[in-house]
Amino acid sequence: MTAAVQLRNISKSFGETQTLRDVSLAIRPGEFMSLVGPSGCGKSTLLRILAGLAPQSGGTISIDGTGIDHLPPSARDIAMVFQSYALYPHMTVRQNIATPLRMRRLPAPARLPGIGRLWPGQRSKHNGIDQAVIDAARLVEIEPMLDRRPAALSGGQRQRVALARAIVRHPRVFLMDEPLSNLDARLRVTMRAEIAALHRRLGATFVYVTHDQVEAMTMSDRVAVMMDGEIVQCASPAQLYGNPRDLRVARFIGSPEIATISSDELIAENGGFAPVLPRDPVTVAFRPEAVLLSPAADHLEIPATLERIEQLGPELLVFLRLGSGTRLSARAAAGRIPLSAEGQSLSAWLPARGFMLFDANGRRLDAPHIREFADAG
Amino acid sequence: MPADLTQSVSISRAPRRLGAILSPRIAYGLAAPSVLLLVLTVMAPIMMMILLSFTSYKFGETGIEWIGIGNYAQLFGDRTFRRALWNTFAYVLMVAPASVLLGLFLAVLIDGLSKGQRFYRLIFFLPVTATVVAMAMVWKYLLHGTIGPFNLLLQSLGLPSLDVFGGRDLALAGLAAINIWSLAGFNMVLFAAGLTAVPEDLYEAAAMDGMDSKFDRFLNVTLPLLGPVTMFVIVTSTITAFKVFDTVAVITHGGPRGATDVLLYTTYLEGFSYFRMGSAAAMTVVFLAIMMVFAWIQARVLDRKVHYR
Structure with a gap:
């Protein structure tokens, strides 16, 4: 289930501007790795490249030693939680969480909206999906809200739905793009602890992008500090605080x-x-x-x-x-x-x-x- | 249970007072001008027309006689009116679905372009800005049975010529085609606006969730999110199609042999050619009733079923 992620010499340029320069990073199996840095440092771009949502200009990515550069996002066995949650507004919570499984397990006619259920011979698959959805919802404690639409949920609840949608297919790697930045301060602290607990429970590899150094320091096994498209230092939170290798890191970490x-x-x-x-x-x-x-x-x-x-x-x-x-x-x-x-x-x-x-x-x-x-x- | 789960989103429905409390006299006084205008310009003419529909009033006559539902009874026995009603429904059934689908198709197609979006939108929107009467003349010429370029083209390809507006079979469809041509551009603009409102990260989430083909993403993300726009477009297109008049008046005059007789054109003839205002008013009431049904559908379904937030 857990996987090592290896980024080698990733670079990315948009026209003239170079957003990422030769970024290399080895993430250990089951590790909680945070990418932290000021806005515009390229951390979100790196995450999107890892997810397959944007192609890199150079360099390679591999998971457990196998190159994944040629694979579309869905084939990389990676789940992603977006900053805006990106829940489908027209679906209930249940349907939202089920979507990744529906797309993977059901044949095309059976996943047509509405009439898909009528397609024969899919009963056991449907039942399997229903059970997986309930399990995932239980894990993030949103089971009572399965039949609501996202619009009827609070920010924290939507966040949980987004997490459940990522959990439900048991991916090898979780990517999170500033998942807590739309929550209020108190809830952010709660969710911080819950995501860390979720990581321990699932044991999967997490890559977590944030601009908030407190988030990165409190949750991660290791933190990669990014500045101007480069990883300046990648170390444990204690190391970063006590032994920064660069003045920018020293300034960024600690308040x-x-x-x-x-x-x-x-x-x-x-x-x-x-x-x-x-x-x-x-x-x-x-x-x-x-x-x-x-x-x-x-x-x-x-x-x-x-x-x-x-x-x-x-x-x-x-x-x-x-x-x-x-x-x-x-x-x-x-x-x-x-x-x-x-x-x-x-x-x-x-x-x-x-x-x-x-x-x-x-x-x-x-x-x-x-x-x-x-x-x- | 964590704290954030216990608090659900509550949407306050209670009216909120924004300003000072006014005395009723001032409030009614302030509302009076708009109420007066509304009554004078909308309510009164409709009431007059409804009253008129129960009389045998003929334009230019001094006398007026109350005949109850006589006009309506006569209408539904009248073959011409029933044919007009049937033609109108057939026309709407051709125009509304085709213009909605074509509009959606064009909008999605243009949205996928990396260059020239503006140019193509402009091109397809042009028919909307053109005067229908003028364009009807052009279409009449284009599709003319003997001198029309369309038929010359068919002939040069060795195909039999089509006299679109000359025969009963194709006349209504020909009119429908003109309306689809002009309405699709308008619908395209509405759909294009709807498409830009679909957040980009939903497509990214869809890609992560395994919707690899464009068709999957269209079916599972784009189309449902276009729901409100689609409903609006369907209703407005239907109403527009129901109101067809100018092309009939310019090109076919209801012919050949009543094949393109539609509701508004028949009403127009009844009132302003035969001067039977009473029965023309009754026809208008029927037309209004049909319009009301669509307005009601729009108000109900639109607000309840397809809005997600």
């Missing part, structure tokens, strides 16, 4: 956004940073939880101005501004820090080691050439 300060500015604010930073100008990045508002060991103080505080209940997000206008955010436990007026001057303590460094092209510097060693050498 509030990672703070970036040029090494020159940092040294100007506190000379103590000079020995721990490389000689060449680099970008230093601090996650909000690395920024402290009280003195601590191995941390260096810099002056800042309070810009804004966001109360999140158990914790606070404190937004600061440095003298040159560079922004910095800190995560602090609520009630611990007596802060009041905006524009108030205060000090922030930044770690003197263990920060992330990126070069001028935004690439991560693995072993920073610390000035101490350079001077010593």
Whole structure:
């Protein structure tokens, strides 16, 4: 049932513009893989190519080692859930879910709308389909709504119908194109958990496209971050957060956004940073939880101005501004820090080691050439 | 059960007040001009005509006599009227289905083009914009039994010539063909509008669901989603076909030997050639009654059966 999906050097261009450049991705059997990136990064295009809805300009796709490039969408054993759900408005929920099976199992005359049921010799097939529809509906808990039309359902219920329509034929690979983006925030959290649970229950390979990094981080085994038609980094959520290989990834993953300060500015604010930073100008990045508002060991103080505080209940997000206008955010436990007026001057303590460094092209510097060693050498 | 399942979509049917509450006097005062216009221009003429249909009024006579249902009794005994009624139904049965199917066919065909959609739509829409009387003259010439290019073509191919409007067999069909020709373009535009309203991702979902052939997708997605448009097109085409008059008046005058006598033309002759206004009014009432049936079907079926949202 589960299948490995292999994308090799996929490229796609629409006329002059190149949407995908040499994208390669190996998805393991049963994996929940998210494609995440800002809008226009090519993630939906990649999914549509995988589904067979659009041809690639170059490269190959294989499932379990077999090339599927020549196959039409229906023959790829792939199901897709669309952002708009794409339910057939004239069919009941039951008919919607049954459609993929009707098209596959019944001969042409028997699937004519309305009169198809009269075609002889299909009773057992019809019964099989009816049972499969009920099973799929039960799995996503929409059994009571089988005889309604999509127009009479709420957004979340339509989403479930779309899922059931994908589940019903037990495909090897599920593709989901921003399936939660039309739902309200509360429902999105619920459905997030349910889709993740569904993935565990079905054990099938999921490829999930989203622009929402929280969705990608919470649901996936691995996340492929796409920027400008390329996969910048593909790793587990924890890896992406803690060990981004590219400044764009570091900025895209995590909220509030990672703070970036040029090494020159940092040294100007506190000379103590000079020995721990490389000689060449680099970008230093601090996650909000690395920024402290009280003195601590191995941390260096810099002056800042309070810009804004966001109360999140158990914790606070404190937004600061440095003298040159560079922004910095800190995560602090609520009630611990007596802060009041905006524009108030205060000090922030930044770690003197263990920060992330990126070069001028935004690439991560693995072993920073610390000035101490350079001077010593 | 998750929270989103318990809340169903409720469509409020209660009227919503948008503005301030007006006193009845002002409200009726504001409605009065349109009510007056409606009565003067629509209701009153219809009432007059219905009243007239119960009299023996002849145009130009000073006296007027109430004869009850005499006109109607006479109508249904009248061979000419029954023939006109029959001809009209036969005409509608030819024009309505053919123009709807041809319109749908053209719309789907043009929708599948990658280039020149606009051009072809324009070409097929041209007959709609042309004056029917002028085009009828052209058709009369084209299909003329001896000098018409259509017959010259047949003759040059060694086929027997067809005198379309000269014989009883083909005259009505010939008129129907002209109406189909002009109506199909109009229906095509309506279907084309309906086609653009079908969301593209439904076709993608259909492709994923195994509808590989275009025919499957047409039957399972396009056609059902065109339901509302189709119903509208069928009803308007039927009504238009029922109202056939100008081609009959210009080309055949109801002939040959009554083969193209239709309801409106007979009514016209009765009222404005023989000046029997009473019986012409009765015919018009019959015509109106038939129209009402279609209007009713349109209102009921259209709103109930084929709208999905």
